[in-house]
Amino acid sequence: MMQNSMFPNEFLEKLRSASSVAVLTGAGISAESGVPTFRGHNGLWKKFRPEELATVDAFLRNPELVWAWYQHRREILSKARPNPGHLALQGLEKRFEDFTLITQNIDGLHQKAGSRRIVELHGNIRRNRCLDCGKIYETLDSSQEATVPTCECGGSLRPDVVWFGESLPAQALEDALNAAIRCDIFLSVGTSAVVHPAASLSTIARQHGAFVVEINLEPTVISDQVDVSIQGRAGEILPRLMEALEEER
Numbered sequence: 001m002m003q004n005s006m007f008p009n010e011f012l013e014k015l016r017s018a019s020s021v022a023v024l025t026g027a028g029i030s031a032e033s034g035v036p037t038f039r040g041h042n043g044l045w046k047k048f049r050p051e052e053l054a055t056v057d058a059f060l061r062n063p064e065l066v067w068a069w070y071q072h073r074r075e076i077l078s079k080a081r082p083n084p085g086h087l088a089l090q091g092l093e094k095r096f097e098d099f100t101l102i103t104q105n106i107d108g109l110h111q112k113a114g115s116r117r118i119v120e121l122h123g124n125i126r127r128n129r130c131l132d133c134g135k136i137y138e139t140l141d142s143s144q145e146a147t148v149p150t151c152e153c154g155g156s157l158r159p160d161v162v163w164f165g166e167s168l169p170a171q172a173l174e175d176a177l178n179a180a181i182r183c184d185i186f187l188s189v190g191t192s193a194v195v196h197p198a199a200s201l202s203t204i205a206r207q208h209g210a211f212v213v214e215i216n217l218e219p220t221v222i223s224d225q226v227d228v229s230i231q232g233r234a235g236e237i238l239p240r241l242m243e244a245l246e247e248e249r
C-alpha cells in the first residue's frame with residue numbers, strides 16, 4: 001500500500017517471519033514526549049557540559065549542583081507521557097516470543113507505555129543509589145528533596161544512572177549483547193549511535209546475521225552500515241510500521 005512504501009518488502013517479510021527481535025532506543029524516541037535529546041538540534045549538552053554534571057568527580061566536587069540538575073530533570077520527566085513511538089514498541093513486543101527492548105534512556109517512558117522486556121543500559125533516573133554501600137532506593141515522581149539525601153549507612157545518595165567514565169551495569173550489558181547476537185531483526189531507533197558500547201550493538205547484531213534497520217530523524221554514523229535506514233520521526237514511523245505489519249501480504 002502507498003502509505004507504507006517507506007518500508008522495503010524485504011524488511012516487512014523478515015520482520016513478519018522473525019523469531020527474535022531486538023530494539024535499541026535512544027533519546028530520539030522520547031523527543032516527541034518533550035524530553036530533550038543530548039546531541040543535535042536542541043541537545044541538552046549544548047546547554048550543559050557533561051563533565052560538569054554527569055560524572056562522579058562532578059558529584060564529589062559539587063553534589064548539590066548535580067543533585068539539583070537531576071531533580072530538575074526528574075520534574076520534567078514526571079510530566080512526560082509515552083508517545084506513539086513508545087506505544088508502537090509495546091505493541092511490537094506482543095507479537096514476538098523473543099523480544100528485547102534495549103534502551104539507553106533513563107526516563108522510564110518505555111515502562112510507562114507498558115513494555116515489559118526492557119534492558120536499561122544506562123540506569124533509571126527514578127532510582128537513587130548509595131555512593132558508599134550501593135543500596136538502591138526507588139524515588140517517587142513527586143520526590144522533592146532539595147538537597148542530597150543520605151543513606152541509612154550515612155553515605156550520600158546519587159541518581160542510579162551511568163555517568164561518563166563509569167561501566168554499564170554488567171547484567172544489562174550481557175542481556176543486551178545476547179539479544180543482539182541471537183536476534184533476526186535489530187532496530188536502532190532515535191540514537192546518534194556515538195556512545196559505546198550501546199552503539200556497537202547494531203554492528204554485533206549484523207555480524208551475527210541480523211537484518212539491521214535504523215529509524216532516525218537524520219543520517220547517523222551507522223546509516224551506511226545498516227540494511228535499511230529510514231528517516232523521520234519515531235512517533236510517526238513506528239505506528240506506521242505496526243500498520244504495515246498487520247496488513248495482509
Ligand code: OAD
Pocket residue numbers: 025026027028029031032037038039040043054104105122162163164189190191192193194195215216217218220232233234235
Ligand atoms: P543523542 O542525543 O545522542 O541522539 C538522539 C538521536 O535521536 C539523534 O540522532 C537525533 O537525530 C534523533 N532524533 C531526535 N528526535 C527524533 C525523533 N522524533 N525520531 C527519531 N529520531 C530522533 O541521544 P542518544 O543516542 O540516546 O548517556 O545518546 C546516547 C547516550 O549519550 C545517552 O544515553 C547518554 C548520553 O551521554 C548517558 O548519560 C550515560
